[in-house]
Amino acid sequence: MSAAPDHTPTMARMSFGERLAPHAPVLLVVGLMLLGFIAIPATSSWLTLTVSGLAMGMMIFIMASGLTLVFGLMDVINFGHGAFVSVGAFVGVSFLLMLEHMTGASSLMLNLTALMVAIIGAMAATGLMGWAFEKVIVKPVYGHHLKQILVTMGGLIVVEQLIIVLWGPEEIYITRPEALKGAITFAGAALEKYRLVAVAVGIVVFAGMRFVLRRTKIGLIVRAGVENGEMVEALGYRLRLVFVGVFIAGSALAGLGGVLWGLYQEVITAHMGNQTMILVFIVVIIGGLGSVEGCFIGALLVGLMQNYVAFLEPKVALISNIGLMVAILMWRPMGMIPVVKAK
C-alpha cells in the first residue's frame, strides 16, 4: 500500500504584478500625470494643463459613452454620432443666444439657469433626433456592419447639410456666460472656471451612469444584454426597447457633449461633430468597445496626453494620440478593458 501523495498546499501570494494588472488602466492615468509632472518644468503650468486635460477628457467621455454603449449592446457602430454633437451644440447655442439677458448678467445663478436650459433643450433635441435616427437609418441594417458604417455616414452628411440649411454656413461665435469667464488662481496656477465646470459635469455624468448601470434593474438588463443578448431576450425582456432607450440616451449625451464642447471652443461649425469624432473613436477603441469604464479612462488619457504634448511639442499633439492608440493596442489588442461576450 503506497502512501498517499504528499499534499503540501502552497499558499502562494499573488505577485505584485498580478495584483496590479486589473488596475493597470487607472494606474496608467496616474502614471501619465506623473510623467507630465516630471516633464513639465513649472508646477503651476502642470496644474493648469492637468485640469484642462481632465476637462477635455470629460467632454470627450460624455460624447463617447453613448457610442460605446450602443455598440456593446447591439453591435451597432454609429459613424453618424458626430451629427448629434453638432446638433446639440447648435441647439444649445441658439438657446444661449436667446437667453442673452441671463448669460450676460453677472449673477452665477442666472448664468447656470441659462446653461441648464440650453443643455436640457439640446439634450431633448438630440434625444428626439436619436430616436428618429434609430428608426429611419439604423434599424433596417441591424447585424450588417458594412452597411451600418455606410448608412450612418450618409446620415451624418445629411444632418450636417441640414444644419447648414437651418443655421447658415458661417461658423457661430459664442461667449461663455459671464460668471464662467476668466480663471481662478490656485497654488499659483490659473484654472479656467469653465474647465472646472466641465470636469464637474463629467464626473456627475460618469457617476450617474455607473449608478444606473450597477445599481438599477435597467442597468442590470443593459449589462446582461451586452454580455449575452439572446439569453436576456429568452428571459422575456424586450431588448429592442432597451436598446432604443440606450440609443436615445447616448444621443442626448452626445448633445450635452456638444454644448460643452461648443462653449469650450467658443465657436461652432456644422463639421465640429465629425472633427471631435476622431478623438471619440480613438477613445472608444483604446477603452475597449462597449466598456463605459474603459471609455472614461481612455478619454482622460487622451485629454491629458493632448494637453501635455501640445505644451511640450505643439506639432506632435495629434500624432501623440495615434501613438497612444498604437501603444495600447499592442498591449491589449481589444482595448484596455475588453468586453467579454458570452458567445
Next chain:
Amino acid sequence: MLTKLLSGDMPRSKVLAVVLIGILFCLAFAPFLFPGVRSVDTAARICVFIVLVASYDLLLGFGGIVSFAHTMFFGLGAYGVALASTHMGRGFDALIVGALAGAGLAALLALAIGLFSLRVRAIFFAMITLAVASAVAVLVSQLSGLTGGEDGLSFKIPRALGPAFKFADGEILGVKANGKLLKYYLVFGSCLVLFLLMLRIVHSPFGRVLLAIRENDFRAEAIGYRVVHYRVAATCLSAAIAALAGALYAIWLRYVGPDTTLSMEIMIDILLMVVIGGMGTMYGAVIGATLFVLAQNYLQGLMDVAGGAVSALPILPELLNADRWLLWLGVLFILSVYFFPTGIVGRLRQTKST
C-alpha cells in the same frame, strides 16, 4: 481578345455595355470631341477618379472593408510626385521616382495600419483609418516647410507635357498638337492600364478568395485561407493603386494641395461614387465616377435654376441652393444602400437576367 482584356468580365447587360463603350469612347477622344479647357479638364478628372474609385471598390466591394484613409493614399502619391519634381528638377525620372515612392510608402502605411487593426476586428479598421487620415491631413498642413501647408505646391512637369511643346506641325482634327494633348493621353492611358489591371486582380484566384471572405469570413478561415493576410494584401494593393492615381492627378494639375487630394470631402465623394455606381462590380466605379464628376461640374448650375424658380417659397430655395447638393446626394446615398446595394450596375445586370 476583348474577353481576355476584360478578364472575362463582360458587362452582361446591353444597356451597361452601351454606356461603358460610350464613356470609353468619349474619354478616349475627349480632346477632339469636346475641345475647351474645362471639358478636357473634366475628362482627365473622370479618368483619375475612375481609377481611384475602382481601387476603393477593390477594398470595399471585394474585401468588405471600409476605409476612410483612401484620400491619404491618394495624397501620398500626389505629394510624392510634387516633392520629387521640386527637389529633383523637372523630368520624367522625377515623375516616375515620385509616383513609385508614393505608391511604396502608401503600401507600407497600409500594411502597418492593416496589421494593427484587421487582426482584431475589421470594424476597428474604419475607425483607425479615420483617425490616422485626419492626423495626416493636419500634419501635412502644418509641415508647411516641406509640403507648402494649406497653399500646397505648384511644380514643373517635363517640357514635353506642357502646352509650349509641339510634337507635330499644325493641328490634328482641329486640335493643337501640343504637350497638353500628350499629357491627357498619358493620364488616360495610365488610367486604362490601371483599371484593366484591377479587373485582372479581382478575377484572379486572389479576388475570388476576397469575395469568399466578404461573404463569410469565418467560413473562409475554416477552409484554410488566412483571412487577415488576404485582407491586408487587398488593403496594400488598393493603397498603392490609389497613390498612383494621386500621382496622375498631380501631374495633370501640376499642383497638389490639401483640398485637391487629402480633404474629407473627397473621401465622401469617393464613398458616394462607389455606392451609387455599384459596390463590388468595378464597372460601377466607371459609371459612378463619370456621373458624379459630371454632376459636380454641371448639375450645380441646374440646381441654381431650380432654386431660382421656387425663390418665392420659404425654405425650399435654401434646400435647392447649389451649395446644398451634398444634402441630396446624402439622401440618395442612404436610399441606394438600402434599396440598391449593388448600385446602378447591379440594377442594370439584374433587369437583364429577369
